[in-house]
Amino acid sequence: MSYTTEIQATARDLLSSDQVSCVIGYEVGPRGRTRPAFIYTADDADRLVWNQNCTHNLTTYLHQKLRPNGYTSAPAETERVAIVVKACDSRAINVLVAESQINREQVHVIGVACDGVFEGAGLGRSDGATLQHRCTECGERTPVTYDTLIGEPQAVDTLDSEHDLAHLEAMTPAERAEFWLSQFDRCIRCYACRQACPMCSCPTCLYERDDSQWIGMGNGLNEKRTFHLGRAYHLAGRCIGCDECERVCPVDIPIGLLNRKLAGEVEAAFGYRAGLEPIPSPLTTILSGKEG
């Protein structure tokens, strides 16, 4: 059975037995682009697909599904949804559970042992061959948590995960600052990076420009730098490395580099990688004597 058929069968079964109200998965639109799909009836399950353009991290939709009245309300306790996840996405489930954003019982996780997704996927720019950066680093192509597994667990060889950070680390601080400011300069503050991120779950973002109590509304370099560095810190030890933020950015700011750097720092200091288990990041729970 192909992954697509297996996912469709699982969805049909979950929906017809009323185990879930919705299956969040992928479909292919009329233009041939793969995109998120919300399936509510067993009859609609045959819209679901699996292919190597299934790049989106669908866990970002769990907030709206399980907290229909907004982030500040308690989760809707009767709602139960199913969601298709890759190995990277599955780590987001663990972080969301650890941070009490969702109840694990309310999510039926359909995990896919995936072969990696392509560069340019979902945007009509996929060449059907080049794997995304995160996939070349991903050695454990099996989800860390699932209720149904599609495909066989597999482990693959990875590239050196530090290779693209090395050239940044070799720079002097001044060169690095110049590099990042020239990247941030292109930012248009559309907030697609934040909106796509499953970990960006604050009811009101500190950097929301419509509510700019902390940084100005303008699109100056100062505001952009503050937003990017602030966001990176807020994700340190929480970012699970799905690289959705970088994929969705319309002006290709290499946000993933910042995230990977900080994830590396957290791992070196605490031996912790976000999402491997449903425990919160030590950065959010451990305070040094001085800070305490």
Added chain:
Amino acid sequence: MQLISHSGLATWLDHLAQETTLIAPRNVDGVLLYRPVQSSGDIVWDFVRPVLSVKEAFFPATERVLTIEKTGQQIRLNETVPDGERVIFGVRSCDARGFLAMDALFANTEPVDVYYTTRRENTALIGLSCNEMGETCFCTSTGGAPDDPTGMDLMLTEVDDGYAIQVITEKGAALLPEITLQELAGEIPQPVLNDPVPFPPMEAWPPQFNDAYWADMAERCLSCRICAYVCPTCRCFDVRDEPLPAENGSQHFERIRCWDSCAGEVYRQIAGGHNPRAAKGDRMRNRFFCKFYYYPEQYGPVACTGCGRCVDACPVNIDITEVMHAVQRLAEVEP
């Protein structure tokens, strides 16, 4: 019509870059944007369209509109009107057509927007026809064409030995190089066109207002603002006064305006926190009704030029051409 050779064009553009601010499609770390160029060598020639439309040169993401100085009881307001002449080269027809929509609000409706209109007056547009339409382009369905000179001052179209130059306005004529140009022999080649997309007439829209379609199609929307920010006609903005550093005893502020978008969650939020468009379906419905119904009704022009930017940039494939098909279909079922 006249012909300019490839080398003649390069020399002319180099000259313009010396004389004035020349803005053209340029590769910025792998991203194609309209940016100032120092010479013709900086210009990218083979492209569908830059990621952001030329709108940003007239209606920037942020601009200061005035400064406010308060010393004691005295308050001084200084308007900060942009100055400086510019030439923009490599403008696509879909972008220039965007000015039909932008002008309708900023230039042709009182109060006239001095910031926008000053930039319009100080800027000349040199268009570059598309030889073929990009995968997501549908300008021919919204009244335009890949070689439509509407809104340009000069229009260039690639031919065998260089570029054919169409002079559209006096402003354009004044820019022409001071060399004798050859007369063009033969016809300008016709661009290769995509199949058209249905264009639902205005009356097709209101009956679909309460259709379940909007909530369904919008469910995957991330409520980012990419679609509006890349669009040559989206023109919503927000205004705020923000503090500037000041001398002892005085206070200094600037009034800025910044792009805003109806796709954002808080766009429509009002005092007390109520949000009449809290649901994503309502926000996406507004986006498309604005393009094809509200805006034409209030200001005349359709607020979509078929450039396809939003189709290419939306991270979750919300596709305006799909919406046009859907509204047409709904209208046919229930005329």
